Every structure is written in structure tokens, then in C-alpha cells.
Amino acid sequence: MKAKPGVPSILKTAFVNALIALVLFSLMVGIRTEAGASGQLTYWTRFGELASLVAAVFGGSIVIELLRQWIGPSGAEKLVPPAVKSGMSFIGRYVAPALLIFTLLVPVIFYNQRYILDLAILVLTYVMLGWGLNVVVGLAGLLDLGYVAFYAVGAYSYALLATNFGWSFWVCLPLAGILAAFWGVLLGFPVLRLRGDYLAIVTLAFGEIIRLVIINWQELTGGPNGVSGIPRPSFFGIPLDNSDDGLAAWLHIEYSTTHRIVFLFYLILALALLTNWATIRLRRLPIGRAWEALREDEVACRALGINTTTTKLTAFATGAMFGGFAGAFFATRQGFISPESFTFQESALVLAIVVLGGMGSQLGVALAALTMIGGFELFRSLETYRMLVFGMAMVLIMIWRPRGLIGHRAPTVYLTKAQAISSDLVKEGHG
């Protein structure tokens, strides 16, 4: 274990941070420029504000360093007594089923609370996106900053196929997944020989390129205006509306708009669970083990005769396919999509969910999606300070658990007993 840094090193860190802040803020805050009345440049200095900002950075750095010593990184994991540990594994075993049962009951419990149902659908969408990206980042260790591109491909695939050809959601859903996977492979081919930071940058660029193509290819995508009038999903052919052959009329119950919301809720829940099931299953197959081996040591993989290129491509395509499914769902839920929904911010959010959850952990990702999306809503009343509080909460969590909420890895096969593998052994991948 590393020795904890003493007072001088903390002060040094704080001093360096303050110096960087001084350089940055002296131009951004210290000097204020404006166009004067007759167009000339007027400026004035604000050294008071500058000083207080630099002081805040200095103090903040000290606080963060101290917090780092007090609450994290939780090396506590090794220090916890076995009794507590087995208690925790007991909780671990029952948290997931309990969460699932609760999720299944959400529409029953909150039937009349439209706001909560909408929020739950949003959370589930991000759970699904997180699980999809988890295949790429968590299992295969490939840092993908352009995941939103596949979400966009899925959404536009459904939107365009449905509005132009009138194809039903259930036909378009697999197509959206296949098209997204196809784009995943297309992107993967030239890109996957890159590693680490380079891969991250190129995938980031790819995400932006897709968005720019959507904006500029006016005839097909409607450009910045987006695609509207996207058909709502039907209950396997029976529309969920007020008409005579709608579901409500069929079941002889009174029509309510909540029916459609509840249906959408179960639809995204089913899609997310499909993603989860497939990922868990794939992990235990040779392909999934090869993904994880690739994250652990690519050179060793090659020495064992594993084709690393196709293995990476399958990870990319699988992740992209789930992104495509989620995109199709997004389109049918919104009824309207535009390029604004597919900015880099979405990629960053989904990646943050995967990292916060603990890369590779299915339950961790679900909890992280709930924390991030739910937490963001929770702070809504704080208005302007929402981002600040939210950011601070994230920093605290990452100091407390740098490897994510659930950092350990479960083995995919065992002889006598499956033991969780501590997170400091598991590699994060290098590209």
C-alpha cells in the first residue's frame, strides 16, 4: 500500500492547481473586455474576483486531497472482516432480483404519476445504453467516445423506414440493430488498430461525423429540422389509441393515455433485459472470454492464436447493435427526432454511467444509470447550481470508489466455487 501524502505534498498539489487556475482565469475572469459605445475596445480588470477564484481552487484542492485520504480510495475492501464481506455478498445476491421486481411493479405503484413513469423510461433507456456500451468499454476495454453515433443510426433507421415505407416498429427494430452493427463494423475496420487515446479520439470524431452528416443530408434526414410524425409502436399490430380497433376498445376498458406510457415502459424494460441477458450469456461463451482477455493482455491473446481484429470488431458490433435498438425505441417514444438529441454530451453521459458503475459490472451500470439520471432530476430544484452540485457528487463518488460502484469481477467459469475478483487485479484495457 502506498504511503499517504503528508502536508507538504498536499500543499504542493494545491499550489500547482492554484497556479494553473491563476493562468487560466487571469484572461477569462481577470480582464473583462467589451465593445465600447463607438466600437472601440474597452476593458477593465477584476482582480478581486480573480483572487477569490484562485483561493477557492487552492482551498478546494486541499479539501479534495484530504477527502481522498479519509474516504477513499476504499482500500477498505481488503480490510473488511469476512463476516461483513459475506453479508455484503448476501446483499449483492439479492439486490439485483429485488431491483428487478421493484422495476416490474413501477407502473403499478406509480400508475397515475406520469412524471415518474417518464423518468423511469428515461432511466431504463440509459440503463440499456450503459449495458450496450459496457460490452465495448467494460468487457473488451475499448474506449469508445462516439457511442451516440449508433444510437443515432438506430433512431434514424426506424424513423426513416417507418415514415417513408410505413414499416412497423417490430420489423424496423431488428433492422435498426443490424444497421447500427453494420456501421459499427464499418467504423471498426480502420479504427481498431489504434489504441488507447487514439481510439478514443477517432471514435469521438466518428460520433460528430454522423451528427454532421445527419444535419447536412437534408433530403434524407430533414437536416436540423429532424424527422417528425414517427409512428408510435403498436401492441403487436393493435394500436394503442382511442380508435374503435385500439387496444382499449379490444379489452373493453376505458381509454387512457397512460396505457401507451406503461406499454413503452415495459417495452424498454424488455429491451434492456434482452441486452442484459445477451451480455451475461456472451460473457460465458468463448467470444466473451476473448473480449475480457483482450482487455487484460492483447499480446498474450495473439500468442494464443486469437484473432484480435475480429474479436474487437464483434465487441464493437454487439455494442453498436444494442445502441441501435435503444435508438429505435427513442424514436418511437419521442415521435420526433433531430440531430440535437445525438450530441457528444450523450456519449459522455453513457460513458460516465459505465465508468461510475464499475466497468464490466451489469448491476453497477444499472445503479449508476439510476444515480446519474435520477440524481440529476433530484437536483432540479437547485436550478443554476444543479450542475455544480451534481459535479461535486460525482467527484466525491469517484474519490470514494475510483473503480466504480461495483468494482469486482465475477469469473465466467469455475471448478469448485466462484470467487469475486478484486478490482485492482482487473485491467481497464488500453484501447
Place this chain on the structure above:
Amino acid sequence: MSGDKILNVDRLAMRFGGIVAVQDLSFSATRKQITALIGPNGAGKTTVFNCITGFYKPSGGAIRLTHDDGRTIALERLNDFRIAKQAKVARTFQNIRLFPGMTALENLMVAQHNALMRASGFTLLGLVGAPVYREAEKRAIDLATDWLKRVNLLDRADDAAGNFAYGDQRRLEIARAMCTEPALLCLDEPAAGLNARESAALSELLLSIRDELGTSILLIEHDMSVVMEISDHIVVMDHGVKIAEGTPREVRDDPKVIAAYLGADEEEAAAVMEGGS
């Protein structure tokens, strides 16, 4: 002459920019025997391994692998993972390269990737849980268990490889290479960092691989007690060229070999002369 030779290296050369790491190197390895490649630090031994196993593309020369059935493969033309997959050459690394976050059993399962991939119908059969795949997986686990037993790590099958002691990691890496069912096993300093007892166990393991399974072994090793005890044939390199070859006895008495080791390091030279006796 090639009938009983599994590997023929012919005038191999490897240059890195201006550095000549290997030059005009020719030797061969006999089937079902242990061939050792020795030499002082920086002699170019690992570079030869990297050329044989496809991690480097040789600047010149030919490397021929002849399988039991007479099929001959030009290794210098195959690259990357294909050497392990098609030519059935497995290797270990000088600085151990296990999958530290995976269990010992998982490490050995990954080694059987290609066979399992075929059995799982390239994932489709496996995804639906077809019995064909389940059978294949069971056989793979049996093979892995068998190897864990051989390297004496069975009771640690479900522990993360990264938690293993150094000597255990070395043995696990050999077991992993053997799980690919290779025709030629290349070991880069398997005894490095082992104590005397562990070295002796390693010698025994390598001899059993040769005698019971008939796998040919190419071995880089500095530990002369191991080299002299188990090698059938020794090739000595210095500064990228071959300076001697022969049986352990011939090599030990060769003045050129002694001079090379004396030039490099007196302790090592002493070890060569004492080793095996």
C-alpha cells in the same frame, strides 16, 4: 535431414534500424526433443523467438515448421495470431503475460478459444445453449483441469492469476500455452526468478511434456542447471550470431562459449562450467 526436424531456421536476420539483433542464424530443432537457445544478455534470443512466433517480421532468412504429417509451413510468411492458430506454435513470455484479472481456469479456457469458437458455432450455437457446445465446454474444462493438476495448481483453479506467486505464474503460463495443444512449445526463460526447488519441478514438468506428450520444446534459459539437465541439443548465441551448438557436454567444454560468457559476466561463465555437473 528435415524428416525428424520440426523447425528449421535458415539464415535468419533481424535488424532494427541500424541495430543488428540477429544475423545469419541457422539451426534446427528435432522433433520430440528439447532444444535450448542460450547466450549472454542481449545476444538476441528473445528476438529469435519473436521472429518464430510472428511478433516480428524477419528482415531476412527462412523459418520452416514441419508437422508430423509432413506439412511444411513457412513461418516468416504467416503473421500474428495465425502462427499460433494454424502452425500450432505456442509461447510464453520473458516477462510473464497472464490475464491477471481472470482466474487460472479462465486463463486456460481462453487458450482453447479457437476450438471452443468452432464448437459454439461462432457464438450462435452457444447463445442458444446447444448441447454440442456444452459438451465441448465440458471437454475444455477437463483439459484445463488436467493441466492444472500437472502444474500442481488445481486447488487454486478459481483464484485470480494476478494473485499467484511468481513461480506459480510461470507454471500457469506454461499450462496455458500447452492448452492450445501446440506442436512446438517455445519457452522464454521459464526458470527466471524460481528457487532451486521450483527449478527442479520445472525440469521435471518439461521432461514430462517431452516424454509423455511428445511435444517439441524450444527453450531460452539462463539457469544452466536446468539447461544442462534437460536439453537434448543446445544452440549458443552471442551478439546475434551462433557461436556453437551441440550436446550439453560439447557446449560446456567449448572454449568459445566460455569466452562469450566470460566476456559477458564472470558469474554466468562460472555457472555454465559448473552447470549440470
